[in-house]
Amino acid sequence: MDAILLIDFGSTYTKLTAVDIENEEILATAKDLTTVNTDIMIGFNKAYEKLMKNIGERKVNFVKKLACSSAAGGLKMVAIGLVPELTAEAAKRAALGAGARILGVYSYELNKHEIEEIKSKKPDIILLAGGTDGGNKDCIIHNAKLLAEHIKDVPIVVAGNKNANDEIEEIFNNAGLFYKITENVMPKLNTINVEPAREVIRSIFMQKIVEAKGMKNAENFINGILMPTPAAVLKAAKILADGSDKEEGIGELIIVDIGGATTDVHSIAKGDPSKPGVTLRGLQEPYAKRTVEGDLGMRVSAVSLFEAAGTRRIKKFAPNTPYDVEERCKFLQQNVNIIPQTEEEYEFDEALGMVATEIAMERHVGTVESVYTPMGIIYSQVGKDLLNVKYLIGTGGVLVHSRNPEKILKAGLFSMESPNYLKPTNPVILVDKTYILSAMGLLAEEYPDMAVRIMKKYIVRA
Amino acid sequence: MQNGKTVVIGVIGADCHAVGNKIIEHALKEEGFNVVNIGVLSPQEDFINAAIETNADAILVSSLYGHGEIDCRGFREKCNEAGLKDIILYVGGNLVVGKQDWKEVEKRFLDMGFNRAYPPGTDIKLSIKDLKKDLGLEE
Numbered sequence: 001m002d003a004i005l006l007i008d009f010g011s012t013y014t015k016l017t018a019v020d021i022e023n024e025e026i027l028a029t030a031k032d033l034t035t036v037n038t039d040i041m042i043g044f045n046k047a048y049e050k051l052m053k054n055i056g057e058r059k060v061n062f063v064k065k066l067a068c069s070s071a072a073g074g075l076k077m078v079a080i081g082l083v084p085e086l087t088a089e090a091a092k093r094a095a096l097g098a099g100a101r102i103l104g105v106y107s108y109e110l111n112k113h114e115i116e117e118i119k120s121k122k123p124d125i126i127l128l129a130g131g132t133d134g135g136n137k138d139c140i141i142h143n144a145k146l147l148a149e150h151i152k153d154v155p156i157v158v159a160g161n162k163n164a165n166d167e168i169e170e171i172f173n174n175a176g177l178f179y180k181i182t183e184n185v186m187p188k189l190n191t192i193n194v195e196p197a198r199e200v201i202r203s204i205f206m207q208k209i210v211e212a213k214g215m216k217n218a219e220n221f222i223n224g225i226l227m228p229t230p231a232a233v234l235k236a237a238k239i240l241a242d243g244s245d246k247e248e249g250i251g252e253l254i255i256v257d258i259g260g261a262t263t264d265v266h267s268i269a270k271g272d273p274s275k276p277g278v279t280l281r282g283l284q285e286p287y288a289k290r291t292v293e294g295d296l297g298m299r300v301s302a303v304s305l306f307e308a309a310g311t312r313r314i315k316k317f318a319p320n321t322p323y324d325v326e327e328r329c330k331f332l333q334q335n336v337n338i339i340p341q342t343e344e345e346y347e348f349d350e351a352l353g354m355v356a357t358e359i360a361m362e363r364h365v366g367t368v369e370s371v372y373t374p375m376g377i378i379y380s381q382v383g384k385d386l387l388n389v390k391y392l393i394g395t396g397g398v399l400v401h402s403r404n405p406e407k408i409l410k411a412g413l414f415s416m417e418s419p420n421y422l423k424p425t426n427p428v429i430l431v432d433k434t435y436i437l438s439a440m441g442l443l444a445e446e447y448p449d450m451a452v453r454i455m456k457k458y459i460v461r462a
Numbered sequence: 463m464q465n466g467k468t469v470v471i472g473v474i475g476a477d478c479h480a481v482g483n484k485i486i487e488h489a490l491k492e493e494g495f496n497v498v499n500i501g502v503l504s505p506q507e508d509f510i511n512a513a514i515e516t517n518a519d520a521i522l523v524s525s526l527y528g529h530g531e532i533d534c535r536g537f538r539e540k541c542n543e544a545g546l547k548d549i550i551l552y553v554g555g556n557l558v559v560g561k562q563d564w565k566e567v568e569k570r571f572l573d574m575g576f577n578r579a580y581p582p583g584t585d586i587k588l589s590i591k592d593l594k595k596d597l598g599l600e601e
Contacts, residue, residue, distance in 0.1 A: 082514060082515055083511040083514050083515050085511055086511055086512075086515050087515060130515075131515055131516075131517065132498075132515050132516045134468070134496065134516070134517075135468070135515050135516035135517040135518075136514060136515055136516070136517040137517070186515070188498075189498045189500070189512050189515060189516055190500070190512075279478060279501070279502060279503055281501070281503060281504075281508075282508075371476045371503060372476065373476040373477065373478060373527065374527050374528065374529075375478070375527075378476075378478050378503075380503050
């Protein structure tokens, strides 16, 4: 039978998913440790063997092999803009949406110290923005000159004031840099335009980064490493919400992905105010928005999660836990491979997951503030209103393997304790049980209709 | 015809009078200005950030609810801090409550560093004429 092989070279595991094209079914999945430091194909081959064993007797012909990757640190980026709340923020959102890990966000004219800092962070790509079209160009040109002078070997994506492009082109050509110029991330004040920059970042990722990370030999066997894993998840989320040409989508949704190191939230929703009389302020939000909380994780980031939440907030979800919260978090961070065995361990992990979900959602969604005016109270909203989003979907190892994913995800819902956070009030809660979201993002590149149908079938009520 | 000048406009403070703001935007566009309207409920920082990103030539601040004096304090100083050293600042609307002598009110705003201040009921055309003069577009 004809099938497609979808591969996710993750930071820890290489995960394979085989999809039967004819019946639109998941044939089998398998995983093994990622081996990017030696030869990425060693881990792949081990996983492949397991996959074939899982498929069993049936004869399978893989007509397409597509991959995404977050191995070797993922796609590491630095974003540069002018004003922190405006073009620097827009650049950051564009990079996040492209599936990057943000190492730093810089604003205004860079100084030598900052340039050195950027250099030492070793980004894979630098995104350079600044100024609206027709607006300020001094800043972006200053920064381009400094980059050209001091950083030679990092690809640069230029997405700033279009009036500065000619000059930047000249600067970078003279310095012999690898760069690409695309549309401004903020062409008009408070209007964002992140898609073109995302696409260019992805193309550089395919062209340059995959090779730089020692994954070129994987491309002899597969048809291509198309995108960073988080970009694949965002792609899957978008097509599941909006649908494809032939297949209807399920509507606005949020995806929560709790990991060992980070907690990601993706929302596919307009986010306009759902209540009358609310004034929307600040930078426009992307329709497909991704946020990454580097301090909220179950293992590698357990201590920073503790620092962000504190004992009382964690104990809110596990009131009778016998552990000292701080000690336990330290222990988990030092022993990242721990899988909970006892009731107490389960309870504590669940509590961590709930706190991570709660805080990550608070940071992702918009807020509403009441403003007292001579005309009475009025409401001002910054960010996305997600009160009426229809679906909340959980993915990632923690939720997929949890006994009670619904309970964890419910920590991300609207609460009267903090009513100014515009979190979903009553969504249907679904779980990506077979862990196929990133694979479906890849599949959607070639077979969008099928990807939507399979997700509808396999992403189920918690 | 565009005249090549960019103007940031908005209503400052906890003030949500949106109608006049739209009229000002419309009138400025008619005269060829590139208008960046940050809308109602805008703090000083939003005006300034917008002016930086768009490389604006002037900021026109509206205030209709009588708290203009409090809301506008320190505006010029913040502009200076942000590197918008010579940007033109206008303010207008119902800037203060009660029947106060306009001359005194005007002086207070000019002392705060605004280039011009306008009393209630000023025709926007008058302000635009001044603006063109201050920007060197007209005699």
